[in-house]
Amino acid sequence: MSKTTMNRLYVLLFLGPSIVGFLAFTLLPTAASAVMSLTKWEIVAPPVFVGASNYLTLLFDDPVFWLSLRLTFYYSALSIPLSMAGALILALAVNQRLWGMVFFRVLYFIPVVSSMVAVAMIWRWLYAMDYGLINLGLMKLGFAQVPWLGDARYVIPAIVLMSVWKGLGYGMIIYLAGLQGIPSHFYEAAKIDGAGGWQMFWRITMPLLSPTHFFMLVTGVIGSFQVFDSVYLMTGGGPGNASRVYNLYLFQQAFRYQHMGYASAMAWILFLIIFVITLIQLRYFQKGVVYELA
Amino acid sequence: MSQSVRISRRQFLNLSAGLSAGALLAACAAPVTPAAQTSEQPTTEISVFYFAEGEGDVQSQAFMDAHPEVSIKLIPGGAEPAKLDSMIAAGTPPDIFAYAEVDFIGHLDAGNLLNLQPLIDVDTTFNLADYFPDVVATSQSPEGDLYGLGADFGAQLLYYNKTLFDGAGLAYPDERWTWRQMQEAAQELTSGEGATKQYGTLPHNWWAVQFPLVWQNGGDVFSADGTRCLMDAPEAVEALDYMLSYVRQELAPSPQQISGMGMESGQLFGAGRAGMFPGGHWEYGGFGEAEGFEWDVTAVPQQKQAATFLHQAIWGVSAATKSPEVCWEWIKLTCGPEQSEIFVTLVGGQSTLISVAERLATNPPEAAVGTGVAKVWKALYNSARGGRNYSRVRDFLEIIDSVWSPAIDMLWSGDYTPDQAGQEIANDANAILQREA
Numbered sequence: 001m002s003k004t005t006m007n008r009l010y011v012l013l014f015l016g017p018s019i020v021g022f023l024a025f026t027l028l029p030t031a032a033s034a035v036m037s038l039t040k041w042e043i044v045a046p047p048v049f050v051g052a053s054n055y056l057t058l059l060f061d062d063p064v065f066w067l068s069l070r071l072t073f074y075y076s077a078l079s080i081p082l083s084m085a086g087a088l089i090l091a092l093a094v095n096q097r098l099w100g101m102v103f104f105r106v107l108y109f110i111p112v113v114s115s116m117v118a119v120a121m122i123w124r125w126l127y128a129m130d131y132g133l134i135n136l137g138l139m140k141l142g143f144a145q146v147p148w149l150g151d152a153r154y155v156i157p158a159i160v161l162m163s164v165w166k167g168l169g170y171g172m173i174i175y176l177a178g179l180q181g182i183p184s185h186f187y188e189a190a191k192i193d194g195a196g197g198w199q200m201f202w203r204i205t206m207p208l209l210s211p212t213h214f215f216m217l218v219t220g221v222i223g224s225f226q227v228f229d230s231v232y233l234m235t236g237g238g239p240g241n242a243s244r245v246y247n248l249y250l251f252q253q254a255f256r257y258q259h260m261g262y263a264s265a266m267a268w269i270l271f272l273i274i275f276v277i278t279l280i281q282l283r284y285f286q287k288g289v290v291y292e293l294a
Numbered sequence: 295m296s297q298s299v300r301i302s303r304r305q306f307l308n309l310s311a312g313l314s315a316g317a318l319l320a321a322c323a324a325p326v327t328p329a330a331q332t333s334e335q336p337t338t339e340i341s342v343f344y345f346a347e348g349e350g351d352v353q354s355q356a357f358m359d360a361h362p363e364v365s366i367k368l369i370p371g372g373a374e375p376a377k378l379d380s381m382i383a384a385g386t387p388p389d390i391f392a393y394a395e396v397d398f399i400g401h402l403d404a405g406n407l408l409n410l411q412p413l414i415d416v417d418t419t420f421n422l423a424d425y426f427p428d429v430v431a432t433s434q435s436p437e438g439d440l441y442g443l444g445a446d447f448g449a450q451l452l453y454y455n456k457t458l459f460d461g462a463g464l465a466y467p468d469e470r471w472t473w474r475q476m477q478e479a480a481q482e483l484t485s486g487e488g489a490t491k492q493y494g495t496l497p498h499n500w501w502a503v504q505f506p507l508v509w510q511n512g513g514d515v516f517s518a519d520g521t522r523c524l525m526d527a528p529e530a531v532e533a534l535d536y537m538l539s540y541v542r543q544e545l546a547p548s549p550q551q552i553s554g555m556g557m558e559s560g561q562l563f564g565a566g567r568a569g570m571f572p573g574g575h576w577e578y579g580g581f582g583e584a585e586g587f588e589w590d591v592t593a594v595p596q597q598k599q600a601a602t603f604l605h606q607a608i609w610g611v612s613a614a615t616k617s618p619e620v621c622w623e624w625i626k627l628t629c630g631p632e633q634s635e636i637f638v639t640l641v642g643g644q645s646t647l648i649s650v651a652e653r654l655a656t657n658p659p660e661a662a663v664g665t666g667v668a669k670v671w672k673a674l675y676n677s678a679r680g681g682r683n684y685s686r687v688r689d690f691l692e693i694i695d696s697v698w699s700p701a702i703d704m705l706w707s708g709d710y711t712p713d714q715a716g717q718e719i720a721n722d723a724n725a726i727l728q729r730e731a
Contacts, residue, residue, distance in 0.1 A: 042404070043379040043380075043382070044379050044382045044383065044397075044404045044406055045400075045403065045405070045406075046404075061725075061729060063722075125556070128553075128554060128556050129551075129555075130489075130554040130555050130556065131554075131555070147554065149553075150553055151707075237695070238700075238703060239550075239703045239707070240701075240704055241696070252692075252695060253692075255376065256691055256692075256695070257689060257691055257692040257695075258375075258379065259692075
């Protein structure tokens, strides 16, 4: 056996498990879900082909579908700018060459690696109406208690705040990498030309961070449209339907009501929505991305 | 003395690949089965899917003791249906399986359940009339054929704080109590303000404790055939208004207030903060043991009629089983007098057999006298007649999540009137039922 053939065999042998895993647990289920979305399948009974019926019901006959979609857009619209701005501020703060800064970087990153279950439980206590720390603080300042998780007006912002806090460390690391990739001679030249800190931030830092902004925006949209665990753990979709975001409704359709075909159709609609939004971002926003200053 | 051997990168890769392949093959190999330990070989094997310890495993052992020709493969499943559903979807259903009442119609529609009626009809040792008729109805098809049987049942009950009732000089509630009596008692028991306020009762804060209010008032949440929601009827709206009246008159905290206190209803009741608590038969486990707190339990009050929600785990036989007679014998034994009593002693709930339930309610075993289990046995016995549920309503859980709970939340928060809540529940639930049809 030639060396080339042997090498190919090695490649196959070592990549094999990953390829098999990808085919069996990603590609095949994805393809199966496309077929399932055209069926009525309630698990305990054999699937029945119904054509586009699931899609038509979702689009024209299911008010909860539209509500969940609206809530998910609302969640994304709040969480993405907050996450990006918060992470950038944090990255700028920990990008200083000061003693002990590594400690703070680790500290801010801890929520990212913490269990969502633990974080959600702690935030539920923080948000508690009568004994929650947030309301106690508000009362000390003379404000009324707020039913953070019990009122339709506050529940999504409250979940967004928790999610942003939990994910801030991840964005911070990405922005930190972006900041540290900006050559220092740009700042040195700007200083010689008499530029102030604010000018340097807007004219050098922000443009050269545009690839990072773009990455954060694209991944932020994809991530926020798939919000599930925080809502599931903190409110279960309530009060009423006020926090019943798309993926929670999809999960309930699949695993609580056993409407596998219907849930598969929901998954494909979500895929299409994210796909189109990402295409729009790539088409229009990428033009403004500066990879190198002239 | 050890001697190190240098291996080339290629040799290392060869070795790694060989070990990986070996491990993979070993993992895929069939498990080694232990050698038969007894000389007597069973001739029939059946599989039993059960929820939790004490709910089928003990009974299976008793069955094998009585039938050495049968071996039983036990499949522990937990109350979530995912494992059972996966087995059915894969075409390998267990011969006998436990399922909750809400899953009955799905299994019936799908043809997963064996009709037990032909077996019952020729079995002279079994009499269905020995069981509570309202409990048995849960697993009967619209034609009246039986598709499963439970060894135990549970219900929504009314807990009360004896210490507070004594303090207020009130007679304890019983199964003949009416809505008016409960309201009067709640008024007498309510006192104080703020964080130490003592409430007359706790709210009806779950659909299973809310449905019976509609039934008690002569209405119905769904039509008998399960195809229509009737919550816009006056009886149903009145029931919602009655439920809300406790919160409106500040005789009970709203569910949001309870949530704000960081407690479950049971904990609040156990802390002596409420005179009464409408809740499920299992709730007393969460009361805690506060000093001076003495509780008892009875059937929920009635209005035009007595009614409560029945909870059930049902034993069904797979339509695909090769041993229907053996499976029927297993169900008969598990739901029979001896095993049914063991079942409810281990797991809680009350026996579905009238004679056993009556004995446990009136003359419980010495070890149980004075315990929470014995109190619940009595209350459940008094609740069994007139109890019902909606095992034949399709998409029941979706209606609860998408329609019922959101509308009731709006009712509690004051955003909906009872009339608006009733109308919205009826409209939206009927849209889902129509879609299913």
